[in-house]
Structures are given as C-alpha cells and as structure tokens.
Amino acid sequence: MNTKPIPPDLDSLSPVDEAEYDRWFREKVSKALMEERPLIPHDEVMKSMRELILSKRKNVKST
Template identity: 60%
Template structure:
C-alpha cells in the first residue's frame, strides 16, 4: 500500500492542508473498506518489537 503523500503544493497553505486531508481520508476509507482479515494486535506488537530490536542491534554495530 502506498502511504506517501506528495501534492507538489507548497507547505503551510490552506490548499496543501485541504489536499492532505482529502488524501488522508481516502486512505482511511480504503482501509475500512478492505475486506481482508485484520491482523491481531498482539501479532502487530510482536512484529514491531522485533523490528525495533533489529534496528537497535544494527545501530550498535555502526
């Protein structure tokens, strides 16, 4: 899923804020409409903890 937002509009403008708001709402709606099964909270947390630990170990090696 592409989660990047780039409107090519200068930041700090109402136009940029409105564009971001539309983009964000579309992403949320797409997630709500997605029929695939969700991922259990405990599984997500375990995967994120493993990712954090691997990044910390990689940082220690530098």
C-alpha cells in the same frame, strides 16, 4: 502510492489546501475501511515490532 504528509497545523492551510487535504484524508480512510485483508491482532503486531526494533538496535551496535 499517493502519500501526502500530514500538515503540522491544519489552521494554517488555505481553503484550497484544506479541501485537498480533506479529500485525500477521506480517500485514505475509505480505502482502509474497504480493505479485505485479514486483520492482524494488536499483540502480534506489537511483538513483531519489538523484534524489529531489537534487531535494528543490535545492527547499530555491531557497526
């Protein structure tokens, strides 16, 4: 996976870095828009994430 961290301040990038970041960002957006997997409803994702967070909290408390 080609991951590139989001720069904290885009104004601080050199023109070369800015062009590279722009290319990377556009590629990520393009891939996401072409994704064919079924969408997961927001409520379902939020429910799953709440359950995950609660389970992690319980694991931390038990150690």
